[in-house]
Amino acid sequence: MKRKLALLLAALFAMSPLAGFAAEKQVKDVKELAGSWQGWVTEQTQERANMVVQADGKYKASTTRGATTEGQFFLQDGKLRYRSSRTTGTAKLSEDKGKTTLSVIADNPDYGKAEYERIRE
Numbered sequence: 001m002k003r004k005l006a007l008l009l010a011a012l013f014a015m016s017p018l019a020g021f022a023a024e025k026q027v028k029d030v031k032e033l034a035g036s037w038q039g040w041v042t043e044q045t046q047e048r049a050n051m052v053v054q055a056d057g058k059y060k061a062s063t064t065r066g067a068t069t070e071g072q073f074f075l076q077d078g079k080l081r082y083r084s085s086r087t088t089g090t091a092k093l094s095e096d097k098g099k100t101t102l103s104v105i106a107d108n109p110d111y112g113k114a115e116y117e118r119i120r121e
Contacts, residue, residue: 031055033057037118087107092105102115
């Protein structure tokens with residue numbers, strides 16, 4: 001009986017949609033974000049964007065349409081946050097199958113969100 005239950009739980013876990021989700025990585029220093037990132041910015045529409053983050057957390061981002069923003073990532077109470085020329089908000093770093101992703105979400109939902117993938121350190 002215990003063996004059947006264990007097999008059933010293992011099968012359910014293997015088929016779980018959560019199994020494919022990236023694991024959030026705790027950022028201990030903004031230096032971990034340094035490098036080039038490429039992704040999508042979603043506000044009223046979605047467009048490609050590039051971002052370069054310096055070792056001190058300062059960044060410059062631009063979209064293919066030509067919109068640019070500058071800002072800085074920082075840690076506040078152990079959480080990754082950002083402040084830009086347009087907004088403030090939270091950021092999350094995650095890793096999955098060798099891919100590092102940075103999600104940036106504005107405190108004001110009118111400013112949307114961005115998802116970047118690291119392309120080089």
